[in-house]
Amino acid sequence: MTTKTELLQVIRKHCLECCGGSYLDVEKCTAGPEAKLSTCTLWAYRMGKDPDGPSEAKIEAGKKSFRFLQQANTQA
Ligand code: SF4
Incomplete structure (x- = not known):
């Protein structure tokens, strides 16, 4: 299965x-939504990051991992 990270790397x-x-030049690409001549559908993703940030599922997974590590540290 192709992940979002892999897609962003390809873009x-x-x-x-x-x-x-x-x-x-990638950073300064002028084919964004404000472009006068033509726009590029990849523009928002050109820096290899999702402009919408991580999904809710990923945020929850991160919180779960953080809590697990906190518990492990307090028990050690
Ligand atoms: S592919 Fe599109 S967004 Fe990426 S640098 Fe070229 S014009 Fe800009």
Whole structure:
């Protein structure tokens, strides 16, 4: 199964190819929603991060792990 992280990595790689390998040009890409000529559907994801942040399930999993580690530390 392809994960969201893998998809974001593929988009990041594609954007780097699009900009000739320049990280700065990817960051400054002008094909965002404010573009006058043409927009790119990958723009919001070009930095390899989800602009909406982690899903609720991922946040809950992180909290669960944190509580588990806290309990383990207090018992040690
Ligand atoms: S968002 Fe689109 S136009 Fe901009 S670098 Fe990525 S692929 Fe290229």
